[in-house]
Amino acid sequence: xxxxxxxxxxxxxxxxxxxxxxxxxxxxxxxxxxxxxxxxxxxxxxxxxxxxxxxxxxxxxxxxxxxxxxxxxxxxxxxxxxxxxxxxxxxxxxxxxxxxxxxxxxxxxxxxxxxxxxxxxxxxxxxxxxxxxxxxxxxxxxxxxxxxxxxxxxxxxxxxxxxxxxxxxxxxxxxxxxxxxxxxxxxxxxxxxxxxxxxxxxxxxxxxxxxxxxxxxxxxxxxxxxxxxxxxxxxxxxxxxxxxxxxx
Numbered sequence: 001x002x003x004x005x006x007x008x009x010x011x012x013x014x015x016x017x018x019x020x021x022x023x024x025x026x027x028x029x030x031x032x033x034x035x036x037x038x039x040x041x042x043x044x045x046x047x048x049x050x051x052x053x054x055x056x057x058x059x060x061x062x063x064x065x066x067x068x069x070x071x072x073x074x075x076x077x078x079x080x081x082x083x084x085x086x087x088x089x090x091x092x093x094x095x096x097x098x099x100x101x102x103x104x105x106x107x108x109x110x111x112x113x114x115x116x117x118x119x120x121x122x123x124x125x126x127x128x129x130x131x132x133x134x135x136x137x138x139x140x141x142x143x144x145x146x147x148x149x150x151x152x153x154x155x156x157x158x159x160x161x162x163x164x165x166x167x168x169x170x171x172x173x174x175x176x177x178x179x180x181x182x183x184x185x186x187x188x189x190x191x192x193x194x195x196x197x198x199x200x201x202x203x204x205x206x207x208x209x210x211x212x213x214x215x216x217x218x219x220x221x222x223x224x225x226x227x228x229x230x231x232x233x234x235x236x237x238x239x240x241x242x243x244x245x246x247x248x
Contacts, residue, residue: 047099050211051223053109053156055089055149057173061123061198062087065140068126068196069175077187079138079176086220089142089173091153091206092160106224109208112155113226118204121145123173124197128188134181138191142171144200152206204228 057065066084073081097105124143128135142149149171157169208224 048096049099049102049223050095050213051097051105051208052093052211053091053153053206053208055091055203055206057087057089058201061201064196064198065123065173065175068140068194071194072176072191075190077191078179078183080179081176082174083217086218087173087175088209088220089149089171091149092156094160102223105208108156108159109206109224109226112152112159113206113228115155116148116152116228118202118228118231119145119148120200121149121203122198122200126175126192126194126196127172128178128192129170129172135178135183135188136181137174138176138178139172140175140196142173143197145203146171149203202231204231 062084065087069081069084072079094105121142122144123140125141127139127141129137129139150169153169153171205225205227207222207226210221210223212219212221
């Protein structure tokens, strides 16, 4: 038997082509890599939700808003109108949040709802955002309950760490968004001087909603409903910034 044949028998594996032969992995290294791979896969599969806190509208008030939208549509105002079923009072827009954190947001909402009593609310007046520069948003103002809804929004914001809204909260309802920033001054005057108000209603809960963006526009789904305390509960001022929900 030749020397080469004896050597091949001892190794019991074919020679490697080019470079050093591959060394088998240490079992401990394999065990360490497996959890890391599972974590990466979990992150890739983790669902992200687009969330916001808001107040709902009764049918009567929603119908009044649709009337004013139709009135402006007849005047060919260049505005993308909010769909009737999507009209709401935004309290706090959170943006993209991991689905596994819904439990934290539910607790936040429950904690706030225990502090604030229900109240009466009405809508009145029309305005635009931002205060300076070309208008982007056409909104309806809050008349009765303005302080209450502002305090409720402040209590939610105070429990969210690193929350930096684009604008300071101003109680309103978005009616539509201007498609063109070059809105004639006469059109703005006609819009903002149009008389509008609704009967009051009893505001007794707020919602956490998910927003799904589609080619046809946003679609909303209620995730949690938070009933407020009884009406005779004294409205409490927003507490100091508590940061119970770390936004990341």
